[in-house]
Amino acid sequence: xxxxxLILSKVLHLLKRSLLSKTPMTxxxxxxxxxxxxxxxxxxxxxxxHLENRFRKMKVKLLINKSSGRVLCLEAKxxxxxxxxxxxxxxxxxxxxxxxxxxxxxxxxxLYETVGSSKMKDFFYSTKxxxxxxxxxxxxxxxxxxxxxxxxxxxxxxxxxxxxxxxxKNMVCSGPWGEKLCFMNPKLPGQEAxxxxxxxxxxxxxxxxxxxxxxxxxxxxxxxDLDKLNVLVSNSEEHEIExxxxxxxxxxxxxxxxxxxxxxxxxxxxPSELLLGGIVxxxxxx
Numbered sequence: 030x031x032x033x034x035l036i037l038s039k040v041l042h043l044l045k046r047s048l049l050s051k052t053p054m055t056x057x058x059x060x061x062x063x064x065x066x067x068x069x070x071x072x073x074x075x076x077x078x079h080l081e082n083r084f085r086k087m088k089v090k091l092l093i094n095k096s097s098g099r100v101l102c103l104e105a106k107x108x109x110x111x112x113x114x115x116x117x118x119x120x121x122x123x124x125x126x127x128x129x130x131x132x133x134x135x136x137x138x139x140l141y142e143t144v145g146s147s148k149m150k151d152f153f154y155s156t157k158x159x160x161x162x163x164x165x166x167x168x169x170x171x172x173x174x175x176x177x178x179x180x181x182x183x184x185x186x187x188x189x190x191x192x193x194x195x196x197x198k199n200m201v202c203s204g205p206w207g208e209k210l211c212f213m214n215p216k217l218p219g220q221e222a223x224x225x226x227x228x229x230x231x232x233x234x235x236x237x238x239x240x241x242x243x244x245x246x247x248x249x250x251x252x253x254d255l256d257k258l259n260v261l262v263s264n265s266e267e268h269e270i271e272x273x274x275x276x277x278x279x280x281x282x283x284x285x286x287x288x289x290x291x292x293x294x295x296x297x298x299x300p301s302e303l304l305l306g307g308i309v310x311x312x313x314x315x
Contacts, residue, residue: 049135072133084274085175091268091295100291101265102238104246110235111173111227112277116284120165123179127278133286170214172224177277181224239291241284
């Protein structure tokens with residue numbers, strides 16, 4: 030049992046170092062010290078060549094520190110918040126594909142490139158088994174109405190018919206009176222199974238911070254957060270931008286390796302001279 034736990038601990042450590050380090054094997058099996066330089070430097074995302082302009086742009090409101098030009102947080106509707114939350118569901122292989130093989134996640138870019146190389150083609154059972162690694166799909170019902178270009182697994186086609194009593198007892202129903210059973214999408218309650226939907230209720234406004242924590246939009250939270258950052262309300266202002274697919278991919282990449290996600294994703298979009306005026310009142314102090 031102890032040996033099993035030891036092996037599991039090493040496997041988990043190898044996974045962690047693969048996400049963070051260029052030398053995960055050395056870090057896991059030979060090094061006795063934890064590498065403290067876990068965060069890779071953020072490299073801007075070069076324009077992907079696979080964009081198809083089908084991604085619906087979303088509007089967000091950034092709150093800016095006028096003195097430093099730093100992005101403090103942003104106000105987002107449910108569509109953008111759903112996009113950010115969906116990062117938790119994306120398969121690593123598809124993330125690296127979306128980022129053109131330049132995710133900056135430790136050594137995983139090297140692993141992805143190796144799997145796709147011609148040297149490995151004779152070692153896979155089939156082209157489909159290889160594609161499962163290079164372009165894995167989302168599980169059923171994990172897709173969104175507004176989604177980065179990752180396909181969802183096809184729905185199960187067979188139909189099962191059981192009466193309510195047999196369903197509760199997990200028994201096969203031999204009678205002809207059973208009802209049609211289907212898989213329901215938890216993001217679309219009460220509707221027949223189909224893809225899409227969202228994690229967050231509609232008409233919702235939330236505050237997303239630079240470290241990607243999310244909280245309700247309210248005057249109290251806004252004042253407390255500005256106070257923690259030693260930022261005066263008078264030294265802050267709102268700036269509205271549109272987020273398309275290219276910027277969404279930059280946000281995804283920043284989410285993987287940065288502790289200052291909003292600044293790495295959006296700061297370059299801000300004008301050199303920020304707007305004057307105290308329109309921050311429309312942002313969080315409603």
